[in-house]
Amino acid sequence: MGNRITVPTALGALLILMMAMAQVGALSQYMLTFLCSMGIYIILSASLNLVNGYMGEFSCGHAGFMAVGAYASSIVGVFLFVPDPVFGQPWLPMSLTPFAFPLILAVGFVTAALAGLVVAIPSFKTRGDYLAVITLAAGYIVKSAIENIEAVGGPRGFMGMGKIVQGMESLAGIPWMLVWIFLGVTFTIWILRRFVYSTYGKGVMAIHQDEVAAEIMSVDTNKMKLIAFMLSSGLAGLAGGLYAYLISFVNPASFTILRSTECLVMVYLGGMGSLTGSVLAAIVFAIMLEFLKPLEQLKWVAIPLLLILLMQFRPEGIMGNRELSDIFPKLKRFYRFK
Amino acid sequence: MFDTLIQQAFNALQQGSIYALIALGYCLVYGVLLLINFAHGDIFMVGAYIAFFVASTALGKYGLLPPGMPKWVILAATVPLTMLLTSGVGVFIERVAYRPLRLKGANRLYVVITALMMGIILEYGNLSILGANRLSFPTLTPRMIFEPFGARITITELSTIITSFAVFALLQWIVTKTKLGMAMRAVSYDKFAVPLMGIPLDAVIVFTFFLGSSMAGLAGLLYAMNFPVLDPFMGAMVGWKAFVAAVVGGIGDIRGAFVGGFLMAFLEVAVVAASDYIPFIKPEMRDLVSFSVLLVILTFKPTGIFGKPKTTKI
Numbered sequence: 001m002g003n004r005i006t007v008p009t010a011l012g013a014l015l016i017l018m019m020a021m022a023q024v025g026a027l028s029q030y031m032l033t034f035l036c037s038m039g040i041y042i043i044l045s046a047s048l049n050l051v052n053g054y055m056g057e058f059s060c061g062h063a064g065f066m067a068v069g070a071y072a073s074s075i076v077g078v079f080l081f082v083p084d085p086v087f088g089q090p091w092l093p094m095s096l097t098p099f100a101f102p103l104i105l106a107v108g109f110v111t112a113a114l115a116g117l118v119v120a121i122p123s124f125k126t127r128g129d130y131l132a133v134i135t136l137a138a139g140y141i142v143k144s145a146i147e148n149i150e151a152v153g154g155p156r157g158f159m160g161m162g163k164i165v166q167g168m169e170s171l172a173g174i175p176w177m178l179v180w181i182f183l184g185v186t187f188t189i190w191i192l193r194r195f196v197y198s199t200y201g202k203g204v205m206a207i208h209q210d211e212v213a214a215e216i217m218s219v220d221t222n223k224m225k226l227i228a229f230m231l232s233s234g235l236a237g238l239a240g241g242l243y244a245y246l247i248s249f250v251n252p253a254s255f256t257i258l259r260s261t262e263c264l265v266m267v268y269l270g271g272m273g274s275l276t277g278s279v280l281a282a283i284v285f286a287i288m289l290e291f292l293k294p295l296e297q298l299k300w301v302a303i304p305l306l307l308i309l310l311m312q313f314r315p316e317g318i319m320g321n322r323e324l325s326d327i328f329p330k331l332k333r334f335y336r337f338k
Numbered sequence: 339m340f341d342t343l344i345q346q347a348f349n350a351l352q353q354g355s356i357y358a359l360i361a362l363g364y365c366l367v368y369g370v371l372l373l374i375n376f377a378h379g380d381i382f383m384v385g386a387y388i389a390f391f392v393a394s395t396a397l398g399k400y401g402l403l404p405p406g407m408p409k410w411v412i413l414a415a416t417v418p419l420t421m422l423l424t425s426g427v428g429v430f431i432e433r434v435a436y437r438p439l440r441l442k443g444a445n446r447l448y449v450v451i452t453a454l455m456m457g458i459i460l461e462y463g464n465l466s467i468l469g470a471n472r473l474s475f476p477t478l479t480p481r482m483i484f485e486p487f488g489a490r491i492t493i494t495e496l497s498t499i500i501t502s503f504a505v506f507a508l509l510q511w512i513v514t515k516t517k518l519g520m521a522m523r524a525v526s527y528d529k530f531a532v533p534l535m536g537i538p539l540d541a542v543i544v545f546t547f548f549l550g551s552s553m554a555g556l557a558g559l560l561y562a563m564n565f566p567v568l569d570p571f572m573g574a575m576v577g578w579k580a581f582v583a584a585v586v587g588g589i590g591d592i593r594g595a596f597v598g599g600f601l602m603a604f605l606e607v608a609v610v611a612a613s614d615y616i617p618f619i620k621p622e623m624r625d626l627v628s629f630s631v632l633l634v635i636l637t638f639k640p641t642g643i644f645g646k647p648k649t650t651k652i
Binding site: 056058060118121122125126128129130132133134136137138140141144145147148257258261264268296297298300301304305307308311312315 | 372374435438439444445446447448450451452454455456458459461462463465466574578581582585620622623625626629630632633636637640
């Protein structure tokens with residue numbers, strides 16, 4: 001019975017602690033932004049792990065779905081709450097923003113999940129390398145399509161989300177984005193854990209082991225792939241929405257292959273098929289990015305090099321295929337990992 | 339109207355020659371190793387840069403040849419040097435990145451990831467070494483212009499088209515008529531039985547990379563002569579297009595790659611040409627169209643136009 005209370009309590013305590021620290025000024029603005037971006041990395045890494053780790057396919061168009069989510073959330077938010085030259089007068093008063101924000105994120109989630117269909121449907125027939133190509137192409141298609149839509153600013157980008165965050169902060173002076181990102185991370189980990197260790201997740205892992213055998217053993221592989229791809233891309237869209245409101249500006253150039261590469265590095269650093277590994281790797285990676293900042297362009301030599309070395313010497317990553325409870329069995333008293 | 343059509347056709351042929359040359363390299367490596375060498379587009383970029391340095395420094399100012407040489411001599415010396423040096427880069431990548439993984443018998447996925455990362459390293463390594471300023475390629479060909487059927491075509495464009503066809507013929511001959519080509523086909527047929535027959539597996543694979551990368555180098559040189567501005571990211575997009583071409587043609591089949599390259603170019607030029615007449619089509623939609631074509635083709639014919647479907651054994 002203990003494990004039903006411990007984890008929510010611990011999470012709530014952590015959130016309240018962070019908020020309190022931000023209120024008294026123990027967390028600087030820099031630290032706040034850093035924590036927020038770390039949270040976004042955790043969502044990206046965990047969601048990509050569903051496809052690349054648990055299902056064993058190779059998706060490298062994750063940034064494309066993130067872009068879809070970012071743009072969808074931004075457009076809906078601006079359309080509803082902010083006067084804008086393209087979308088006209090706001091429909092709703094600013095005081096509703098804290099209640100509407102989850103819905104705004106949900107729009108990003110759903111839109112990105114629908115965009116995931118672009119990859120999911122070809123994946124019924126193609127696998128391996130070709131699927132990797134399809135995901136890459138999907139990433140490029142999304143970016144190229146956004147660049148060609150003038151209504152959302154084309155290659156120049158889209159802004160106006162900052163006003164919504166300001167609106168929320170004028171209602172209550174708490175670090176809103178930190179709260180939303182914290183909730184987003186919690187939701188992501190919760191839904192992924194529930195999914196992966198359910199019957200569906202067993203089916204996804206069966207596809208990873210041997211697709212033909214899974215099909216024979218009555219796993220509906222097409223359905224599994226569809227759900228896995230859509231959930232993964234939907235969560236990427238959630239991360240995109242949070243990202244858009246965090247930096248209050250989106251442009252197609254932030255969703256290139258480099259962003260996808262970051263996600264890949266985190267998944268393989270953490271370990272394919274390990275949720276705790278994904279979270280740990282995202283934390284390590286975010287800290288590493290901060291340290292690599294002074295390198296500027298060379299950063300993009302260092303990160304791929306890290307991944308190449310990982311592939312050569314420890315392809316299973318930090319955790320391999322295990323969860324935290326496999327390493328520290330005592331933790332099972334507090335929480336059922338599987 | 340008619341001469342515009344001819345002009346556009348020549349443009350497409352010129353663009354297609356470059357795509358086809360790069361697609362051939364993709365195709366060779368894939369045929370032998372079943373590996374998509376994602377770094378190939380960036381090897382093409384490196385080839386263009388090597389061509390630039392060979393043509394502008396090693397042979398001109400400080401170089402092997404005395405100054406004041408006629409341009410055609412420089413060009414004749416640049417071509418083999420560029421091909422040789424670029425193939426060195428390709429073979430080096432194979433040696434340090436792919437071979438250890440192959441010898442470990444690692445999952446193919448890891449090799450693909452390594453290839454993708456190698457490409458990014460080449461791009462950003464180049465950016466951090468040479469900076470972001472674009473280099474302009476020296477002119478090596480005389481300004482001669484032919485005017486068949488009212489279209490204008492320079493000697494550079496013409497030689498690009500002719501070169502690509504010549505290289506294709508040479509490659510076809512190597513693969514179908516020589517012992518090495520036979521060895522390559524044998525390796526692609528069965529990697530495990532080949533060493534038992536006394537064929538040096540590693541040598542064949544190195545030769546494959548050598549061929550593919552030297553063609554990427556040649557494509558880089560031709561590209562730099564046609565569009566004389568170099569930047570570190572030129573390989574990404576062109577390489578992608580070439581790869582799409584190889585897939586559309588059916589990867590692992592040389593004729594498919596060659597035809598696919600020209601098909602791709604004609605499609606792109608058609609989009610650009612149509613943008614003058616149809617209001618909602620813009621020239622920037624080239625990439626969108628080509629990648630969408632890739633998606634559609636892979637959805638309906640996963641092995642491309644010339645590809646043969648493989649059965650999965652249980």
